[in-house]
Amino acid sequence: MDSRNEIINAACQVFARLGFRGCTTRRIADAAGVNEVTIFRQFGSKEALIREAMKRTHSVDLAPLPDVPTNPERELTSWSESFIQHLRLRSSIIRKTMSEMEERPEMCESASYVPRQASADLCHYLTALKRQGRAAEKFDPKTAAAMLMGAIFADAMGRGMMPDVYPQPEEKAAQMYTRLLLKALGVENGAPRPTTKQTKRAKQLSA
Amino acid sequence: MDSRNEIINAACQVFARLGFRGCTTRRIADAAGVNEVTIFRQFGSKEALIREAMKRTHSVDLAPLPDVPTNPERELTSWSESFIQHLRLRSSIIRKTMSEMEERPEMCESASYVPRQASADLCHYLTALKRQGRAAEKFDPKTAAAMLMGAIFADAMGRGMMPDVYPQPEEKAAQMYTRLLLKALGVENGAPRPTTKQTKRAKQLSA
DNA sequence: TGTGTAAGCAAGTAACTACTTGCATCCCTC
DNA sequence: GAGGGATGCAAGTAGTTACTTGCTTACACA
Numbered sequence: 001m002d003s004r005n006e007i008i009n010a011a012c013q014v015f016a017r018l019g020f021r022g023c024t025t026r027r028i029a030d031a032a033g034v035n036e037v038t039i040f041r042q043f044g045s046k047e048a049l050i051r052e053a054m055k056r057t058h059s060v061d062l063a064p065l066p067d068v069p070t071n072p073e074r075e076l077t078s079w080s081e082s083f084i085q086h087l088r089l090r091s092s093i094i095r096k097t098m099s100e101m102e103e104r105p106e107m108c109e110s111a112s113y114v115p116r117q118a119s120a121d122l123c124h125y126l127t128a129l130k131r132q133g134r135a136a137e138k139f140d141p142k143t144a145a146a147m148l149m150g151a152i153f154a155d156a157m158g159r160g161m162m163p164d165v166y167p168q169p170e171e172k173a174a175q176m177y178t179r180l181l182l183k184a185l186g187v188e189n190g191a192p193r194p195t196t197k198q199t200k201r202a203k204q205l206s207a
Numbered sequence: 208m209d210s211r212n213e214i215i216n217a218a219c220q221v222f223a224r225l226g227f228r229g230c231t232t233r234r235i236a237d238a239a240g241v242n243e244v245t246i247f248r249q250f251g252s253k254e255a256l257i258r259e260a261m262k263r264t265h266s267v268d269l270a271p272l273p274d275v276p277t278n279p280e281r282e283l284t285s286w287s288e289s290f291i292q293h294l295r296l297r298s299s300i301i302r303k304t305m306s307e308m309e310e311r312p313e314m315c316e317s318a319s320y321v322p323r324q325a326s327a328d329l330c331h332y333l334t335a336l337k338r339q340g341r342a343a344e345k346f347d348p349k350t351a352a353a354m355l356m357g358a359i360f361a362d363a364m365g366r367g368m369m370p371d372v373y374p375q376p377e378e379k380a381a382q383m384y385t386r387l388l389l390k391a392l393g394v395e396n397g398a399p400r401p402t403t404k405q406t407k408r409a410k411q412l413s414a
Numbered sequence: 415t416g417t418g419t420a421a422g423c424a425a426g427t428a429a430c431t432a433c434t435t436g437c438a439t440c441c442c443t444c
Numbered sequence: 445g446a447g448g449g450a451t452g453c454a455a456g457t458a459g460t461t462a463c464t465t466g467c468t469t470a471c472a473c474a
Contacts, residue, residue: 019228025433026432034451035453037433038450038451038452041450045433046431046433095308098306098364099305102299103224103225103229111368116369116372119372137390142373143374149361150359150360150384153361154356157305162319162323166349168349173350177350177354177357180350183346183390186390231462232462232463233461244463245420247462249420253461253463
């Protein structure tokens with residue numbers, strides 16, 4: 001039962017390098033150190049194998065974002081950093097998947113799980129930030145989330161190809177995007193700004 | 208000499224749909240309404256044909272951005288809109304190119320021309336904006352440019368796959384990203400804010 | 415009217431593709 | 445030690461791939 005795992009891992013690697021058409025059963029077998037026939041005995045067909053391999057690579061858990069923001073810059077920065085790292089580690093396979101998706105729409109479901117989850121988490125956090133009255137500017141959480149995630153995604157996909165287009169140093173990029181976003185939202189790192197409701201309470205407290 | 212053009216166009220279409228490995232000479236010939244042998248007589252090899260086809264698809268001129276900003280919101284929004292439209296029209300071929308690039312690095316040069324140009328134009332504009340003293344916040348032009356372009360790029364690539372993750376309506380997305388960026392930079396649409404140098408002159412003038 | 419050039423067509427090459435079959439070998443378990 | 449399941453190996457199938465060759469047709473130009 002171990003060869004099964006090795007085959008799936010090998011399939012992931014070869015797929016990331018060469019895409020669906022390029023990852024032939026022979027190449028997968030070579031990479032797995034296994035006879036080509038074993039693949040067909042284990043999975044029935046190349047398509048079934050790739051389906052399993054994709055299911056595995058795309059089921060990942062993201063770093064969580066707190067339900068109640070306390071330090072937006074720190075919390076968002078560390079989320080952004082873990083997200084960009086996730087994308088960078090998988091940039092090859094993500095590129096391949098995005099390119100195959102039109103031809104093989106069944107890949108879409110598993111592949112879109114992570115970005116959907118990330119977007120939902122981020123939107124939820126930004127909405128909480130807004131409700132806390134910490135944002136000086138009006139903004140649409142979905143647009144803001146798409147902006148930050150888009151910047152991170154493009155960086156992870158494009159930096160290898162055009163390093164001079166993206167901010168330096170690479171390790172600070174996620175932080176820089178995050179800070180820029182927080183400025184757009186008018187979020188400072190101090191205590192929540194009073195909302196109209198909170199104002200009375202705040203005044204009473206300070207009196 | 209006309210069949211040459213039709214072959215190149217067909218090659219672009221088939222490549223956009225199926226990528227390098229999927230765009231077989233037979234399929235290209237069918238799409239061009241031409242005998243397969245003609246391809247080899249005209250271009251010598253499939254690789255040479257694809258090279259020419261890529262050269263053609265990636266040589267595009269972008270909407271210009273003025274050297275001297277006057278109305279940042281209007282100017283940047285219309286630039287963003289033309290950029291996102293450019294990417295949307297070519298999303299299939301861009302996805303394919305990005306996915307093939309690791310395997311065929313020679314594609315990189317022609318494919319990276321447009322985003323490099325766009326980044327340079329945008330950086331130049333944002334730097335001018337800064338020098339004019341119109342930005343209330345300090346910012347790194349390259350980071351800001353990467354952020355806006357990243358948001359636009361991710362939208363153009365990802366909306367088809369996950370429409371609910373991106374801001375609605377689609378036609379306003381570029382504008383929304385642009386506005387968010389301008390807020391991050393602290394740019395208002397009025398006259399340039401005085402810089403320290405300009406302050407004296409401004410005071411003299413107003414006195 | 416003759417000539418050159420671009421194209422079509424039919425056929426064929428060698429390599430590769432996913433996938434199958436038959437048989438030998440291993441190791442685990444009863 | 446016998447049986448069974450997983451694996452390896454050699455061979456083969458039918459289809460596809462890029463690319464070639466030889467011959468024919470069509471049109472343009474002189």
